[in-house]
Amino acid sequence: MPYAPRLCLALLLVCSTASWAQDPAPTEETEPRDSPKKDDERDEEDKEDEPEPVLTERVVVSASAATQSRLDAPAAVDVLAADDLSQRAGDHFVDQLRRIPGINVVQFSARDVNIASRSATGGINNSTLAVADGRSLYQDFLGFVMWEFAPTDMELVDRVEVVRGPASSLWGANAVGGLVHLVTKSPRDTLGGQVRVEAGSYASRRVDFRHSFLSGEWAIRGSGSLYRIDAFERPQTITNMFGETIDPDFGLLADDFRDSGTEQPRFDLRADRETNKGTFILQGGAARTRGWIATGLGPFDIEPSTGNAYVQGRWKNGPFEAQLDYNYFDGAGKNLINAIDFGFRSARLHASFGGKKFLGRRAVLGYGADASNTKYDLSIAPGADERNIFSAFAETDVKLSQRWWLATGARADHFKETIGTVVSPRIAIRFKPEPRHTVRMAWGRAFRSPSVLEEFMDVPVIPVALIDWGEVDQDLFDAGILDPNQFPMGFFEFIAINLCQMVPDNCGVAPGESPIYVATTAAMGSLNLKEERTTSFEVGWTAQFNRFEFSASAYATESKDGIDFPQVASYGVGPDGLPVTADDIELSADPDMDGIDEAPPIDMCPLGFDLFPEFVQPCTQGPVTYPQVLTVLLDGQIPSLFQYRNGSKSENRGFEVGTGWHSPRGWSASLNYSWQDTPVSDGVSMDDRLRLAVAEDAANADLDGDGLIADTADFVNIPAEHRISFSAQIDRGKWFSGLTVDHVDDSFWQDVLTSDFWGWVPDYTLVGLRAGLRLPRSRITLTGQVTNLLGDEIQQHIFGDRIGRRATLGMRYSWEGRGDSAP
Template sequence: MRTPTRWRVAMAGFAISASLAAQDPGGPAADPSADEPKDQIEEIIVVTASRTEQALNEAPSAITVIDSRTIEAIPADDYGDLLRNVPGLNVSQTSARDINMTARGSTNTLSTSQLVLLDGRSLYLDFFGFVMWDFLPVNPNEIKQIEAVRGPGSAVWGANAMTGVVNLITKRPREMVGTSLLAGGGELGTLYGSLSHAGVSGKVGYKFSAGYYEQDPYDRPTGVVPGSNPPTSYPTFDNSGTQQPKFDLRVDYDAREDAILSLGVGYAGTDGIIHTGIGPFDIDKSSNLSYAKADWSQRAFHLHLFANYLDADSINLLTRGSNGLPLGFAFATDTYNLEAANTSVAGSHHIFTYGANYRWSNFDLEIAPRGEDKKEWGVFVQDEILLGDKVRWLIGGRYDDIEPLEDGVFTPRTSLLISPVPNHTFRLSYNEAFRTPSAINNYLDVTILNQVGPFLLPARADGNVALVEESMTAYEVGYTGSLDNGLTIALAAYRNETEDSIDFYVQRTYGPGNLPPVGIPPAPGVPPQLVPCFLFAPGTFPPCAAVGGGLAGVVPSNFSYRNIGKTTDQGVEFSLQKRSTGPWSWFFNASWQDEPEFEGVSALDQNIPPEWRGNLGLSFDNGGFFASTNVNYQDEAFWADVLNVRGSTDAFTQVNAAIGVRLLDERMTLSIIGANVFDEEVQQHIFGDFISRKVTGQLGFRF
């Protein structure tokens, strides 16, 4: 049961890993009270919003929790399908493996503003600034809960937690003792399997897991891109499915009742299509991310060390390099991160949470050879001030020093939380956050060949080391309440103002003073007789009528990155979630997002998110039989982040469903899972695949 707010100060001094689970739930877990009623609905405890343990309704940010029961119940095909059920989280899937998401803003082919953590270990890839979800090395049954913070998190998590944070928290070995086997397969050549085993011997707990997933590609769109002007046909390329092996090992040592050492290593591999602003890359099957980590938790103190090792290769399926061959992109990074955090009490009215980290990354990037490394450090502190039993005021900030930014970045936050009655909290919040330029943004160095009719014209693409960070100022009014019957109600209204967005743009075009090279196909360049056409604007030189009467200012010769403009996003989110000790549970949520306001940038060059999104889920589980369904609705969206094409995707409604039975004293599970069961035409990005129906059968054993 929840400790009343007036006792939080007294309890804080004896907290068992309060900032522990914010980084890793490997800290000692509190035992349930022996005399707690069996039908008592367990209170939801979160750690990501403030890097300290608190009840869901006391968090200073809008946060959605997906617990292990919900993860098991929702008939999700992947993490994109699962997290699509979070209000305000825009999710797009463009291929069998490519998933991107952004909270309270438009997503794109490479979403750069959303931080993703696995037990506090960052999965954000600094070299390009995005997340590859298939590099999660654990199986879904190992996840204890997922916390999705909708809104800035830089004040405690630092760079790149600009629009939100998704923290996946895994179970301790002691929480999943036994062995689980799972195998499944079905449509689209889908085949998957997993094994996990956990045990305890005295003070030592251990678990290991392995998994494999493969799937054929979805269908590609054909014909003219909807809404494109001038009409543009979809490019053709050989689409690919995906193959994803993974392995994970963790050992916990309970040094004392209030202290624990946790060690872990893991590996995840992938291949398949990743879409970018210069077209799709096909990731080689040897691509992988491995890691090692060590954690020490003692009461509220936490020390966390991890290393990520990325080694991957890819080839662009549309863009050619200066040698006339498809543009290759091999990338390897080594990232090392050391951080410490603690929570302590001062007097009777202050709970301080504070910490620091140092991060060092080495890069080996084929298309950005000058981007060799990146060093950064940061410190944060926040004070939760108890102004009586019903009012709390949280104030804090973080300072980060990150290469190659000339100046450090300070991100403050403050929240006023008022609880007129227990378990019901109103909040008023102000946050600042930022996203740093990636190594590609700073150091891109490549020549590509643009296809202009039958001709290939070279174009330079260069990074910009003078870029400053993207910054966001966010305002939020919200309410979270929990009823005794297990119903949680949440409402939030927000306004986010983003400045200095990093934009990939045409820096220069061919024209007078910058004529294209002369060449005869297949060599790069244009025939000599076509060169004069680049001296005149379109429609002004009749001898070049065959190419529009002039080509000056039409064909790019140089691309680069710049900081531009201001974007304002605002919207409202509402959610209901019914948790129960009985067989039934359900959730409903809806989000409305106003069309963004743009200053200093053309709206035609920016993505526009869906105006309306809604999710409904219902599940039944009586032990021997279970069934679930969830419905996702997404409004139309506008896309402008790939090549020079602009277009819209239609609104869609996707229905997923599952049904199954448990046999042999619930040790064996047989189930059928359907994604997009009505086979709706679902396209989540203008250049994305059609996500068609997929039905799979699944067999599981637990012993």
């Protein structure tokens, strides 16, 4: 495939800009600022005497086509400031998103973390987009974000903008629940360098460095890091939704895979140039990762060679911005349940342009267009070749009167090879009774595009069940279906033992034993998939009072044509209802394809099966083989095909409130609360679905008359109903400290494997503490942090690791730039 390495070098010679859609929307570079005071120049007494100013309005670029203050944004948006990011406890960037109302965070393992805005998250979350400096971090071949490829040094991040609510009208596909946008600092703001070393619990180690300098008109920064941590503890047992205690790792491969720890090296380079023709920014970098990732097909062990590389050029001049970026992702993994090898490679070239224009004195128009081409080489989706997307958007913000504003916008995305054209509109009305108070009503539509695997997956053989015929007989004895007096040696096991003795290899087992039958299924994508559409309505309020800021939002969303992965066929009698006919879906004689028939195709009619009512007629027409007999006797019990399809409908609603406070004396604090109602799936509350499934399982009966017992086809995850987050920081110049407290209500998970592994996770509380001591004369800063201070073994997902208390100590040495030349 044409993944031309020369393209990386060519792109470094291109100057382009800010994001204008999923594919980037406009980014705003931080303006040049005065160099911060040295640590030894800070004077605590002077800080005590400073007046207490009104809180400065924060400017955001991710919520609309025009750069606006947070108060004027047409959507709910929060900003995490640079100082807060570096002073709060957390092992990685995603931990900091717990401070945002409406954001659900879950950590599966040392590397696998995920978020979702205004909905339940899960193993693979595809409803919240993530970008860094306008470059998308979303991997559309599987439909997920690998957060380790986001910036990892929080001191290089200027701010994080989090948009809650549909953002497809500006950013395109997969911004259904919102957007997380990391904006990094210019090298001009980080002149000099730093080396940091940290070590802590679970054998965690981190080493990173950076150096920024001036060279003529250019400001240049190089940075790199290496982070590794051992695996967290796996739970020995879990309690599923039916109250059964099971081993969550039952069926996982015991050999030939690594643990769920991770190792993540990376390197980044950035160069900025400011001229009278605009600001030019060149960026590039490469990173690797390893560890576990949870998917609907089960957990995969990602190979250490898995990596991501990118180059990016941006240009900004007044109201105009442009960007060109190239992202290359290459790796492999092995499924820990069925040993499927998954090799993946994608190469994405993306270009965008945008601008804004005043329309008279009362309106501003923002507009843009972008295009992308992505090429794929996926071992489990061999039919996937490339995807071309062309997009354009426009948005207006009109001042209707002194207190009323109207924002309208729409974006059209055309997917050439798949779903065609999708239009995402948005409208928002703002009322400002006072300059620092805004009431907002917004309506919008967003969409999630099918991932490449959802369209092109083609895995014909996946082990789905290990059938021990002795255990099957015991279950039939326990259910009263078989009489142990009539069948003292069992039924299925007796047949298997005797048939195997009739073939030379004895089915690959010792004489007198029955083989384990490995039933297999197939997993397929669908080229008939449509986009999953979400409509949202929101009422919000944002206000600033001196040093305080407040926000509150209530929302309701409805999603249609949800992309599901249900079982669509089973082994058994076909649609004609007659056994042993051409439309039956038959079990295989050699399901694991090892050359040994675990179900030898022996004619069963001479062995008395011609007396069974199901086989009387077939036996008169020809031989009825052992696999055909199993197909009829196990009719509908073993899945033969899982396939992606549209169909489900879900509804979510919730309420969010947050407040923040900043003091010029170095104090700051925030508090937020989120309430999310139980989702409604296809018109039925998930609470009701759960109660019915549990009752039917306990009674082993079809209580609702749908012909199924404990039907779980329309289940969705249930997020925590209540979530509270508090943080407080203080920076006194020579020392700083931060405290975080997060309480998460119980939650229900159904996004892994089968319903045997689905269940509730109890509520938990995470307490984090971080502190640092600056030694200005030696240019050393000593840091320490503890996460999960209370020490409980917390499991955030039913299939996730148990995460205990973690302590980390670190030392940072910094220096000023030397030999630099001013532009």
